[in-house]
Amino acid sequence: MNSYKYNISSTSSSSSDDSEEEMRDMENKEVDDMIDNVTHTYLPILVSAVTPRMRPGGRTRPRADRGREEGDLRLYNDYFAENPVYSSRLFRRRFRMQKHVFERIMNEVVRNDDWFEQKRDCTGRFGLSPLQKCTAAIRQLAYGCASDACDEYIRISDSTARLALQRFVDGVINQFSNVYLRRPNEADLRRLLRIGEERGFPGMIGSIDCMHWEWKNCPTAWRGQYQGRAGVATLVLEAVADRDLWIWHSFFGMPGSCNDLNVLHRSPVFQDVLEGRAPAVNFVINGHQYNKGYYLTDGIYPKWATFVKSITSPQSHKDRLFARHQEAARKDVERAFGVLQARFAIIRMPSLAWDVDMLHKIMLACIIMHNMIVEDERETYQNYMDPAEFDVGGSRHRSAQRNNEEQEGRFEYHNDRIVDINTYLQHKAEIEDQQTHLSLKNDLIEHIWAKFGTNGN
Incomplete structure (x- = not known):
């Protein structure tokens, strides 16, 4: 009986050992299954977290080498x-x-x-x-x-x-x-006045007009403010250009709902004249003395002493001759706009930018590079000749003074903005004088008839 008991005890001991091994195997299998589950479930997430991603919605893979x-x-x-x-x-x-x-x-x-x-x-x-x-x-x-x-x-x-x-x-x-958006200095004014005299307009320092640049991505809240006659949002550029297409003045950023008059009343085009910082301009036409330069404009501009407009529906030969010469010379600023847009198509096409400041910087940079191109290629123009760039023997040169001024950027006037209010109002009244406008226009009609009306054409 003892042997039986012994046999039973030994048998139960061996069976318990087998059960323990089976339990250990089951536990190991469960651990392995858990590791495999974690590996297949979470490893892709961990890899994607540390792998460089492309744009949202693209495939998750390393960035390709562009070369x-x-x-x-x-x-x-x-x-x-x-x-x-x-x-x-x-x-x-x-x-x-x-x-x-x-x-x-x-x-x-x-x-x-x-x-x-x-x-x-x-x-x-x-x-x-x-x-x-x-x-x-x-x-x-x-x-x-x-x-x-x-x-x-x-x-x-x-x-x-x-x-x-x-x-x-x-x-x-x-x-x-500071060099290519400068105001005209005395040397520049002498050249501009000489060009105006050759074209029959003594005292002319350029032509002024406005251009619109479409703003495609204008915010909806601003669209009514910037929407112009064409029904799209635009920004306005006011510019003054001469015969060589150099842009002497630029004022950009006004909403497209403003016309040329609204832009003019906010423009600093006459700021130097009002503050007494502009070089003096004196000329004589038909025996009358004038001390303010003027711009050629279209019909929307007011009758100021600094503007000369064409004649609507001219009847006499003198008026028709004056209108033809005035409109031909006033096209300088239109040509400048066309060349600027042809050189930099980003201005001709609707703008995709969202920021007004970025649009302003793009426009100024294009005008600066346009003036740099004009300076470099001006001598290739058919009717261009600047006596200041020729020496006695006829060879082209640039003076050392101009080189030093360009290198140092000494083209700006002094920045003192303290102006006597009485002087300011006096200059403003002289600029907006309509009697001087009419007198100047009549003298120019007679001057152009005397200069160009005797050729029989």
């Missing part, structure tokens, strides 16, 4: 190498300016903004070069294209291209506005 080094080398070989693939004519067509003008702008912008410098990333690779960033900015201004349209050639992302445009226009304004 910016190859894009930089291709851009350099195409336009900036010693023997480029494309000629200077094609460079002028695609960059809207000569190569040395673009390089001058790029060098100044890069020198004063560290963002344009080429840097290395954490892996030691070079980033985008200044050439790529500035080219992307100028292509957006010249062609009015979207920011990602430059990616296929320049190898630059749309966000970087937008940032390059913003910093490029800031650099152009900061470095060149």
